[in-house]
Amino acid sequence: MFEQAHIICERKSNQKPLTETAFSVADEIKKFKELLDDGIITEEEFHKKKLELLR
DSSP: OHHHHHHHHHHHHHSOOHHHHHHHHHHHHHHHHHHHHTTSSOHHHHHHHHHHHHO
16 A cells, blocks of 8 residues: 555646646747747647647
């Protein structure tokens, strides 16, 4: 039983807080939007990466 509790706590400690994850995803999308705006990536590449990040 102790071992199971330890595994659960270990898993939770390895997870990022939801707000931190949400901000980092938003930041990544913004970076890719800038690449799109600068003509470095295509619209298709941007949308593909955005979908990946939002999953």
